[in-house]
Amino acid sequence: MLVPVDPLRPSEEAITVAASVINRGGLVAFPTETVYGLGASVYNEEACRRVFKVKSRPPDNPLIVHVEGVSMAKELAELPGWVGEVLERVWPGPLTFVTWKRGGRLPEVVTGGLETVAVRCPAHPVALELIRKSGVPIAAPSANKAGRPSPTTAEHVLEDLDGDVDLILDAGPTFFGIESTIVDVTRRPPVLLRPGPFTENELNRILGPLEIPVFARGHGEPRIAYSPGVKYKHYAPEKPVVLVGFSINEAVRVARSLGYRVGVLFRGRRVEEAEANIELGGDLYSIARNLFTALRGLDKTSVDVGLVEAVEEKGIGLAIMNRLRKACGGRFARDREELRRILASL
Ligand code: TXA
Ligand code: MG
Numbered sequence: 001m002l003v004p005v006d007p008l009r010p011s012e013e014a015i016t017v018a019a020s021v022i023n024r025g026g027l028v029a030f031p032t033e034t035v036y037g038l039g040a041s042v043y044n045e046e047a048c049r050r051v052f053k054v055k056s057r058p059p060d061n062p063l064i065v066h067v068e069g070v071s072m073a074k075e076l077a078e079l080p081g082w083v084g085e086v087l088e089r090v091w092p093g094p095l096t097f098v099t100w101k102r103g104g105r106l107p108e109v110v111t112g113g114l115e116t117v118a119v120r121c122p123a124h125p126v127a128l129e130l131i132r133k134s135g136v137p138i139a140a141p142s143a144n145k146a147g148r149p150s151p152t153t154a155e156h157v158l159e160d161l162d163g164d165v166d167l168i169l170d171a172g173p174t175f176f177g178i179e180s181t182i183v184d185v186t187r188r189p190p191v192l193l194r195p196g197p198f199t200e201n202e203l204n205r206i207l208g209p210l211e212i213p214v215f216a217r218g219h220g221e222p223r224i225a226y227s228p229g230v231k232y233k234h235y236a237p238e239k240p241v242v243l244v245g246f247s248i249n250e251a252v253r254v255a256r257s258l259g260y261r262v263g264v265l266f267r268g269r270r271v272e273e274a275e276a277n278i279e280l281g282g283d284l285y286s287i288a289r290n291l292f293t294a295l296r297g298l299d300k301t302s303v304d305v306g307l308v309e310a311v312e313e314k315g316i317g318l319a320i321m322n323r324l325r326k327a328c329g330g331r332f333a334r335d336r337e338e339l340r341r342i343l344a345s346l
Helices: 012-023 045-055 081-090 125-134 152-161 199-208 249-259 284-300 315-325 336-342
Strands: 002-004 026-033 036-041 065-066 097-101 114-121 169-170 181-184 191-194 239-242 261-267 277-278 305-309
Touching: 002 012, 012 026, 012 036, 012 125, 012 169, 026 125, 026 152, 036 045, 036 152, 045 315, 065 261, 081 097, 081 199, 152 284, 169 181, 169 284, 181 199, 239 315, 239 336, 249 261, 249 284, 249 336, 261 284, 277 284
Parallel strands: 002 169, 026 169, 065 114, 097 181, 239 305, 261 277, 261 305
Antiparallel strands: 026 036, 097 114, 181 191
C-alpha cells in the first residue's frame, strides 16, 4: 500500500498507520534525507529476517538501526562519553556511527553476528515521526533489491519490492540522494567505512583525523573486511556502465565507432551523437540527488552501454565517485585506449 505524505509536515494519521504496521511486525518503506529505507522493528526478529529475505540480502551484511536521538541509541549501543557528545551535536543528520552493541535485546540477525552495531538518527521529518510514534528503534537497509541502485523515490521502491512490503510512505524524492556517511568509532583514529553527504572536512572538524581506507574511495577489495557491505556488488543497473575520466564527447565517438549504442549520464551538455542522454546535474549536490534515478533510467533505454562522466572527489564528490565506481564494477576509462579495451571485454 502506498500512502502519500507531506515530507515536511507528515499527517499524524499516515504516521500512526505506518507505526502500527511496524509494531505488528510488518515492513514499512519510508523516506530519509538520504534514500528510502525498508524498516522493521529492531526488536522483532522475524520482521528483521524478512527484511533480509525480501531484499535478497546476504545474512552477514548487517542493518543500520535508526533512532530518534542519542538516548534511544543508548538502548542498544555503547556510546562512550566523547561519542555521545559528538552525536548530540550532529544528529539528526546523514551520519551513521558503528559502535559496540549493548545489552541482550538486539537480535543477532540485525548485526549479522557482529559485536558492533551501526546507528543513525535520520534528518527527515517522516522518518523521525515514524520512529517516535513506533516507540522502537527501526532497523532499515536501503529499500532496494540487493545490488541495485538505492531508491530515492517511492517509485524506485515499487520497482524493486512491490508486493513484498506492507506499506510505503511516499514523501517524494529524498533530499541528498545518496546514503549516509558511515564511521567506525570503535577504532582510533575512527575509520571512514562509507563516504556520504557528511563530508571528510566536516568529519575532521568533529572527529579529528580519520583513517580513510582505499575501499572507502571505492577502489579494489578491502584487505580487512572492516564493513561486510563493501565486498558485495552495489548500485549496478542491468546494463554495463563505464566511468569516463576524459572528454565524454570523445568517449561516445569511440564507443559508437565500435558499433555500440550508447547512453550517457552527462553533467554539462547533452552529447548529440549518443542514443540516450540522461542528465546528472550541474553541481555535485544535484548530481548526488539524481544519481540513482539516472542509473535506473539507463535500464529503461535500449542502449548497449552507459558512459558516465566522472566527478572531482571533493566534498560530496567522494561519495558520488564511490557509488559510481561500484555501479561501474570498477570499469574506469581514463583515455580512449582504456575505453576500447574495456568495451572489448564487455
Ligand atoms: O542513508 C542510509 O544509511 C540508508 C538509509 C535508509 O538510512 N541506509 C543504508 O543501509 O544505506 P544499507 O543497509 O543499504 O547500508 C548499510 C551499510 C552496509 O554496507 C553495511 O555493511 C554497513 O552499513 N554496516 C551495518 N552495520 C555495520 C557494522 N556493525 N559494522 C560495519 N558496517 C556495518
Ligand atoms: Mg544499500
